[in-house]
């Protein structure tokens with residue numbers, strides 16, 4: 481399945497348990513010798529929510545949260561009749577998320593995820609005295625990057641630039657992902673504010689490299705844009721693989737992300 485082009489392999493572990501998800505994600509994510517994807521997502525049961533999610537990047541590292549995958553899980557469980565509810569809860573390593581399923585002709589087309597509160601300080605994920613970084617400057621290979629750190633359960637460094645076409649993402653992405661400021665590494669988003677006010681974002685994901693879209697990254701982008709006075713509380717985030725609508729709700733402080741979820745194919749593979 482894919483959400484705005486961010487494609488993962490989804491396994492319903494209620495039927496097919498995966499003993500070694502780290503090795504399996506590495507093997508199956510490979511585009512030439514495996515299936516080819518941004519990683520592996522395990523759909524499971526939960527004692528605290530309707531379902532649970534575990535997400536493994538293409539390098540086998542496990543992440544706390546995945547925005548695009550949470551929407552695809554909403555589609556999977558409804559379309560495959562594992563639930564008839566149109567509001568479901570999903571247990572993740574970064575807490576329980578609430579999903580509102582938008583259906584058409586009995587199938588889920590879009591999902592709105594309550595991504596909970598953004599964190600601007602997280603001393604576990606960022607090495608600054610106060611664990612916070614709003615528009616601080618990082619120097620890499622003599623070039624300065626002014627970034628804002630936003631944690632959406634997982635870490636994001638958001639950098640605003642004038643022209644996104646000038647970013648050499650394959651070169652700078654891994655250097656920022658692995659910068660000593662981020663002991664757990666970080667996802668990296670470069671953002672250009674377009675004339676219509678929408679946010680054009682490209683992402684280098686921790687553990688997967690360039691992806692077509694990043695749900696938590698789109699949320700971090702919208703939060704950072706508001707904090708840096710570059711957007712209001714509602715943003716359209718335009719990525720290589722598609723757009724997501726993000727609303728940082730003033731009333732409850734939660735971030736709401738709305739976007740598509742698409743099934744690409746069902747398949748079988750030997751473990």
Ligand SMILES: N[C@H](CCC[C@H](N)C(=O)O)C(=O)O
Pocket residue numbers: 486535537542543544545546547548549634635667685686687688691693694695696697
């Ligand atoms: N690479 C991310 C996990 C996937 C997040 C992304 N694909 C999304 O849609 O939120 C990390 O290691 O934190």
